[in-house]
Amino acid sequence: PVTVTGREDIGRGVAGRWVLFKPVVENFTDPLTPLTEDAFLSMRPPGFRSIRGWLYTDVDFVRRLLPFDLSAEETAKLLYAFSSGAARPLRLAPARLPVACLVGLLGWLVMAVTLARSRSLPDDALDGFRALCRKVEEDPSLGLRDALGRLFLYPRVTDPISHLILLVNACSMRFLPWMAVLRALVRRWAPALRADAEALLTAGSEGVLSAEMGRGLWRLAQDARGRPRVREVLLAARPERALGELLHEPEARPFLDGLYAFLAVNGHRALKEFELRSPRWEEDPAPVLGMIRNYLLLEGGPERPEARASAAREQAFEELRAALAPLFLEGALGWRRRLIAHAAARVRYFLKLRENSRFFHIMAFAMLRRKALRLEADLLREGRLKCADDIFFLYGDEVELLAAGRLGWADVEDRIRERHIDHVRLSKMGPPKTIGLTYPEAASAPEGEGTVLQGQAASPGRYEGMARVILDPSTDVELRPGEVLVAPYTDPAWTPLFLTAGAAVVEVGSYLSHAGTVAREFGMPCVVDVTGATRLIRNGERVAVDGDRGIVRLLSAAEEVA
Template sequence: MVQGANFYRRRLYQAIAPVYAILPFKMTDDQAAELLYWEMPQDLELKIRWPMVPVSLAVAAVFYLTCGLSQARSRAMPDDFMDSFRTLFRVVDRDASLTPAQAMMRMLLAPGAFAPIGKWILFINVTSVLRYFILMGVLNVLLRRWVRDIPRDAGSLPCSGSMGVRSTEMGRSITALAQIARGNEDVARILQTYSRDEIVSAPKSTTSAAPFMDALNEFLAVHGHRALKDFEFTSPRFEEDPTPILAMIRNYLETNSNPDEMAQNQTDRRVELAHSIRQKLSGGLRWRFIEYLADRARYFIKLRENSRFLHIMAWYEARKKILRVERRLMDLGRLKVKGNVLYLTWAEVEALLSAKLAWADVEERIRARRMRHVRWSKQTPPKTLNIESTRQPVAQHESHLTGQGASPGVYEGTARLILDPRVDADIKPGEILVAPFTDPAWTPLFLVARAAVVGVGSYLSHAGTIAREYGMPCVVNVDGCAARIRTGDRLRVDGTEGIVYLLTDEPESNEDSEGQFQ
């Protein structure tokens, strides 16, 4: 466990004390918390605490000695350099002597002293986030200082349009699967008319669906380790249950969204803005420095997304080892129901394996923990704990909700509230995705939607990153959006200002869900 980190109701929280140690600036608890969420406090005054400068330099030196090598080795690599992590995944999977915790430790923290940099996934992820955050901050400051009348999205747009981002490639792959399904009458009929419980088994027993199933298996070979809640051991992976993927393919049957076209549109906007900035700066050193910062930021955005795409394999491997133990316990009669092992501690699992505990000893504690899990899952976790905030909470009005703009632009359309894509992933072309949270496995929904409103997150969160790649407005950290907004409500999403306007309280017909950009 990282120093100062602890769990509260299954959520991991980090103490703000390390922020004070790392940064020798005067700041409030609110500002320190915002920095930990990778948010730039608007009222931060860079007043130096001189006695803390030596401590901060020492911490920076330790960080560099720990992560500097991975920083240097990963600063200019091809898109596929981390694919060797899959080899490590297979090696760990075959090692039956490793416990789930040991498997995660091996994959995330100890892949080998002389292992290629592509296997040091967690270090790459941590350092790429830090570098991206710094580059974006410097880029925004310089653009506002050097370029007059610069658009609000000037800092984010030059850093979008990164090809090779794995989470966006997932959307492209699902689009390709939808095209295969659209051209196969039997597969299209199954996806459009069968229930969610049937769409997994029905294509397998349909001879004409063989090409589609082959393509689906190829997709799962690459993306099967993902889940709709990546960091939860209770969440089935797509390889185990592809129902959410098939439901997303069904959405795509109704749309002609082209991810390549969307990405190209964003690239065209970026090139146009870059040309405008270059003209205003008259070329020269300032323009070259801006171009360098934007190029580096795009690279580290891609590095961050791709390293997260792969390090989720560690959670999947731990889940696989846990479920293998569960099968042994069920064969021995010491567990009765699939999934129960996920509500036991590893010490309790070992006690069951050694017959020190039996089913009767753990039945009640499993039931109680399952109920607690359901109860906590329905609660919105507090953003901070034990911090006496000096700021007034953001007031949510009858006519609009306020959050943080994560991707610029304005779009007006019909809301589609999705609480859990495992249960309901139906979204019509042109609707506005409203969700309490998102993670990379939700990416395909962004190809059908035209704007997004998310209850939690920051500018650097997955929702904001993917929305900027696709050029769609997105507002994150919108407190209470899942409670205030219903499917069918008309919304105007202003991703530039971070405001969601509620245009009506009465749900409208979903027959005409197409909205419009403004």
């Protein structure tokens, strides 16, 4: 069976039990185009496959590797984090320990050097990956697959740590054991501490690149605010027309210089940026201008939410000190507090490393897109392709055969058309969370005077405000200060909206998703994995977001009027 009714055809004929690979789908829910699918599959570890353009994890494969007594449904829940409720304690399965230990040992042998090199990196340690991307892009001997291999799969012994971006991302998962240590220490020595203490203690890393991007946009907005004609154009013109008008305004030259400098650093970002087909900001800066327009409507800058988040963290640490103070020798030595602070610092560091390494993953995908577009231009000129974007609906081997002249337009025309139609149809359906097993969705329920939607707590705090449903931040940028952002998913292209919003509600996500990471950085309540949020919440409806409990309450009409 397939979890979601009406999507049975997606999993029809698929053997085994599979769960959706959340780290990709929480960035966008459309299926991957064939060329992007090829790129992901070339990097996949064992136990992964693509089903109709979505990446899935083999539940039974992972279950055999874990040293715990888990059912298939519990394993799927662990992998996807279906529920924010507390799962039953994990029980060791002695029979599986030898396999788990062997896998762990092999993983350590492969990763030992990178684990050591990545344990304490400065914030700019990965910047060298930008130069590697330029070098690979400018090498005409490297096709799409070879370029992907050089960037991700085949590091050289002499490579600096900045070139090992995929391994660094894997090493950042060390935040998980450190989070477990932190949770155990807090529960042992300060069990009465506030429920959101762990989230507060581990939030607020400086140097998170996606948060720095939001601050850069704010600085551009401040520059525009001081230039009357620039401000007038940005507020009056549609974002897609604003750049053309600004190019004819002499007053706008310093602002445009700042915009180009921003794009030189962040221009590889995009909506649905893991998708090779997605235009980058450097190609079309209209989404950036739309976000700057939003910032012009905002009274305070990033300092206000960051100061609020910093104050909440300080309060959490003070409450921790007070809770630990009566314990034996704590006043004299403070060793418990230092242990907890060290564990929290390690979690913050590895979460920042995870988020920042993704910044450079996207840079590699932007470079691959530029290579693909140049190759497509050649194929269009030679008549082997007919329309822009066609190349993304071909697999890598088909592109190579076209480039070599062993395939022509007549060979690929029907494939491209059928895949394009299928992609549009599947995008409207969305992926089932599981294939081959069922797991109940969290249902909405009445509570008091409103309906409650259950999700996962991603950033602590409570907030009440008017909802604004945004499906595409590149075109739908009308988020007013203090509104509650309701989104189907988020990736770093959504970051600037978090500075404007009072809270966020996201249909697909996790504590580790981009939404949760940036919301904690800005001290903003955030609830993720709220099934059907963009359908059940209406624009202008008043909602109460509880980031501590992971729930969203839709307020009654009477409360709305009041």
